[in-house]
Amino acid sequence: MLAKANHVLLLSLTITFIFTIAFAFEPSPLQDFCIADSTSSALVNGKVCKDPMLTQANDFFFSGLHLPGNTSNFLGSRVTPVNVAQIPGLNTLGISMVRIDYAPWGLNAPHTHPRATEILTVLEGSLQVGFVTSNPENRLISKVLQKGDVFVFPIGLVHFQRNIGHGNAVALAALSSQNPGVISIANAVFGSNPPIASDILTNAFQVDKNVVERLQTIF
Template sequence: MKRSFPHVQKLEASMGLVFMNGFACKDPTLVTADDFFYSGLNKRGNTSNPVGSKVTLLNADKIPGLNTFGISMARVDFIPGGLNPPHTHPRATEILTVIQGKLFAGFVTVNPDNKFYSKVLKRGDVFVFPQGLIHFQINIGRRNAAAIVGLSSQNPGVNTIANAMFGARPEIPSFVLAKGFQTEEDIIRLMQSKF
């Protein structure tokens, strides 16, 4: 991702760096095998957080050689009951393969239909989440679960719905969210306090 440090931008400009998709393109004469390599996807992510899941994303930021290739991947780890909360990828379709455990996964189409598609997935099962649609996964098994995800962008982006609505800075006015969610402002303020 392009950084916004003035001294770095001056240096980049003097070095003649070219950016593609928000990432600096490396001088081809300086490329090494390490630009196409990552080690550690075999290790579980830290799931000790309120939602009980961890996404380890491998995009062009972690594997520079992915830049302009239109792909990235992730590992998602879940404790029992762990949730990868409802979110979207504005620049990518996602394909998920369960490698351990049992997940309930689904997505919702756009207005006006808002049709919900879901499946219970076990080891070896695959599910696709179309680009830009709200989707989630939750571990419904009694043991830890894990999945490998492929994404059709080297920089898929992620917008977690609850974080965007209740954790925006500055805050979205509670009366706006109360009307949108058709509930009381006190409930909205409680939700905002959690983010």
């Protein structure tokens, strides 16, 4: 009986260990910090660490999120990122953030973050937000947010935000990666380099070839 109990315990621990590895998108650091060395050409999964003795406060500092982003574009929104590119000290720490500014009826168009879950807080204005679940349901989960409200977009799922007010809106979002990445759906599909063959997109979207080619010139 004791041997059987030990076997069950060992099996449980093994399964827990496997799942822990599977869900560890960014491993825990093995030192206090690993300041990204922007001068290194070495290719690693992340950034090479610079000599810790050269660490300074500015390696962990960014200034500028109090400044409104320029929303004078066709979407009427602007994302100001604060990831490892802006703060080298974020390297290996598995977190970053963005400020998002929206003009009246401005849109942060459908996109995904392939390496991060996002948690968004509305600082000013009203936002309609939503994400779409994976195949085969493709169910839209959507809600209207007011100042102070918080909403989560699960990792990898297509999501969006739209300002539904007549004034400017501002949101702050944290992401569970030092470099979450962004795949803008329209840009990826119609603006790839080289372009996806128009007949493929015509068939996929069930639209006329002229529509596809026009969209490809826009993006």
